[in-house]
Amino acid sequence: MKAYFKWILLLGHLGAAVLAHAQVPASRADSLQRQLTAAPPDTNRVILLTQLAYELAEFDPVTSARRARQALQLAQELGYVRGECQAYVWLGVGLRNTGDFPGAQLLLLRGLHLAETLGDQATIATVYNAMGRLKSEQHNYRPALGFYLRAKNIAQNTRKLTLLTRVTGNIGEAYFRLGVLDSAKTYLIEGYRLDMQQHDRVSEAGDLYALGVLAARQGQPEQARDYYRRSLRLAHIVTYLVSPVFLGMAELAQSAGQPDSVLYYGHRALAAGLAYHTPASVLAASNYLSRAYAARRDSAAAFRYLALANATRDSLYSQAKTIQMQTLDFSERQRLKDLADQQAQATARQRQNLLLAALLCAVPGLVLLWRHNRLQRRSNEQLLQLNEAVTQQKLELQGQHDQLDSSLTSLRAAQTQLIQKEKMASLGELTAGIAHEIQNPLNFVNNFSEVSSELLSELAEEQARSERDTALEAELVGDLRQNMAKITEHGQRAASIVKGMLEHSQNRAGERQPTDLNRLTDEYLRLAYQGLRAKDKSFNASLTTDFSTDLPPVTLVGVDVGRVLLNLFANAFYAVRQRQQQGDPGYQPQVGVRTVLLNQQVQIQVTDNGTGMPESVKEKIFQPFFTTKPSGEGTGLGLSLSYDIIAQGHGGTLTVESQEGHGTTFSMGLPV
Incomplete structure (x- = not known):
């Protein structure tokens, strides 16, 4: 083991050499540290301590947590609530970076509650971002x-x-880690654009590294290498990214079959982790080098790096335990401070009681005794009543708690049933539309089959006669051929309808595929219309389509987007049907759909000239369980589920514009 520690020291000297070539210039943290030496214990010192904790959060989390703790203690002594809020936030961030996730979450939530009390939206957003990273x-x-x-x-x-x-x-x-690579690329590129606009070099380095990892995942090694190199140029600002970038370049070399480059970049990653004192990077690099040497059958080197990984892991966890103990000590000191405050209050009350007793001693003994007994009896009665009231209140609270649990279970079950009901309603409309679409060609097939049977009977009778009319036979045969052609034509039409629906049903749930949105939109428009016609044969509406011819294929889940389209069309037909039933003279129901490519998004606009909606309804239209339909006709979940499918499932947008008495337009945007 002595040999391993000696070898670790040699690597430390190598890391120091790397650091000598990339010295970080005097940072804002140094300036804040100098200001602290002369700052008195006032609110300005609290601000300096929290700013220093912020500057050190990503580079020296242990010191950052210590400074934030000092800020918190001073802010509490001064009664400075805003400083206490900021100290909680950056103490939580420091603990997060050391691996104490429960402590970090507790402190971040305390900071969030104070920020909400203060109405500090900027700090609330900062806490949300920190909670996301946690x-x-x-x-x-x-x-x-x-x-x-x-x-x-x-x-x-x-x-x-x-x-x-x-x-x-x-x-x-986050989208990259969830496997949604198209959305990940969109947001990372937008983040990089904002980095350049705001001159945020720290965020720029991080986004360049993330874009490199994304390009490597997508099989674009040259582009990934370019992103890594650009991120390395900012190493003097964001030192903790140097080691991960070198590891990324090592993986590119491994994919390209360059074993020497794998070791070169792996060693540079390890040296950077040692130089910049990032144990997590040292752990990742040493593990990577151990696997690389094991692949080369160099057992001695593989074991050496594995020993370094184990030593680093022990050190890292030991540091995390130390921070956790410091957090527990701090909580204990906080508890003791609260107890001391309570004891001081009890002592003050006791002194007041002693003074009152001394004053009562001046009253004649009998009066004092009588009053004392009376007060004692009354106090005992009140204490007994108070105990009974507290016991009764506990029982009532427990009963309310049990009732709330039961109600919550019932509500969840009802919600599940309503969502299933909404899905079944959509399935019913879809099924009705498909049945109506297929029924038309089947009617033609049946009619031509009956006529063909009659023609065959006439042909058989003609052939049975002794004096056959060849011209009539030829005419009958010709009619039969035409009927067979019509039967074939309409049979193929029904088959194409079934084939189109099978293409949609064969896609596994949640699977994204390039899709022709014009075709998908047209299919669900016809199915929604025929589904309503199947319920009310007297209903007719004018359908208009305006499909963009240069629309590119969009990668999406066809079944889910089809459900959204079916819901929008069904609402449009419902609105025009309601206005038609109001008896408006000269009114003609009209439903239209338009597709267009706008700002790197495919826009699908569904319009109708129905009843429209007032502003009070439009504000609630996407809320779950909100509906304007009569009881039994709607669950209030259609538009809510549609919004979730488009906004959360596909990273798109779903908006509505409406004017009461004139009509409504729903606009659905999907990223290309």
């Missing part, structure tokens, strides 16, 4: 994406461009 560190990428999107919404509304720059790249990384 979930991402634990590989919970779906909740992380939810936090990032909330942070992005607040950053956009408050025009906090610095946070918007960082969170946009984080959204792209």
Whole structure:
């Protein structure tokens, strides 16, 4: 083992040599540290401590957590709530970067509650972004994406461009981890554009590295290598990315079958991790080198690097345990402080009681005794009543808790049933439309079959006569051929309808495929119309289509988007049918659909000249369980589920424009 530690020291000297060639210039953290030496214990010192914790959060999380803890203690002593809020946030970020996820979450939530009390939207967005990174560190990428999107919404509304720059790249990384590579690329490129606009070199380096990993995943090694190199140029600013970038280049070399380059970049990754004191990078690089040497059958070297990985892992976990103990100690000190405050209050109350007793001693003894007994009896009665009231309140609260649990279970079951009901309603409309589409060609087939049977009977009778009319026989045969051709034509038409629906049903749930949106939209328009016609044969409407001829294929889940289209068309037909039943003279129901390529999005616009909706209804139209239809005709989940499919499932948009009494337009946007 001594040989291993000696070898680790040699690698440390190699890391120092790397650091000597990439010295970081005097940073803002150094300036803040100098200001702290002369700052008195006031609110300005709290601000300096939280700013220093922010600057050190990504580079020296242990020191960052220590500075944030100092800021928190001073802010609490001064009663400075805003400083306490900021200290909670950056203490949580520091603990997150050291691996103490439960402690980090607890502190971040405390900071969030204070920020909400203060109405500090900027800090709320910062906490959401930090919570997203916390979930991402634990590989919970779906909740992380939810936090990032909330942070992005607040950053956009408050025009906090610095946070918007960082969170946009984080959204792209979350989509990458979820396997949604098209959305990941969109957000990462947008994040990089904001980096350049805001001159945020830290975020720029991170987004370049993420774009490199994405390009490598998509089989574009040259583009990935270019992104890695551009990220390395910013190594003097974001040192913790140097080792991961070299590991990425090592993996590119491994994919290209360049074993020497694999070892070269692996060693550079390890040296960078040692130089910049990032144990996680040292752990990743040493593990990678151990596997690389094992592949070359160099057991000694593989074991050597494996020993370094184990030593680094022990050190890293030991550091994490130390931080966790510091957090527990801090919580204990906080608890003791609260107990001391309570004891001081009890002592003050006791002194007040002693003073009152001394005053009562001046009253004659009998009066004092009588009053004392009376007060004691009354106190006992009140205490007994209070205990009974508390016991009764506990029983009532427990009963309410049980009732709420039962109600929640019932509501969840009802919600599941309503969602299933909505899906079955959509399936019923779809089935009715398909049946009506197939029924038309089948009617032709049946009619021509009956006529052909009659022609065959006439032909048989003619052939049985002794004096046959050849001209009549030829005419009958010709009619039979025409009927057979018609039967074949309409049979193929029915088969094409079935084939088209089978193409949609064969796609596995959730599978994205390039899709012709013009064709998909036209199919579901006809199916929705025929489905309504199957229920009400007296209903007729004018259908207009305006499909863009240069529309590119869009990668999406056809079944899900088809469900959204069916819902939008069904609502449009419902609106025009309602207006028609109002008896408006001269009214002609009209439903139209238009596709267009606009701002790197395919727009599908569904319009109708139906009843329209007022502003009060339009504001709630996408809320779950909200419906204007009579009881039994709608669940209120159609548009809510449609919005989730487009916005969350496909990264698109779904908006509505409506004017009461004139009609409605739904616009659905899908990224190309």
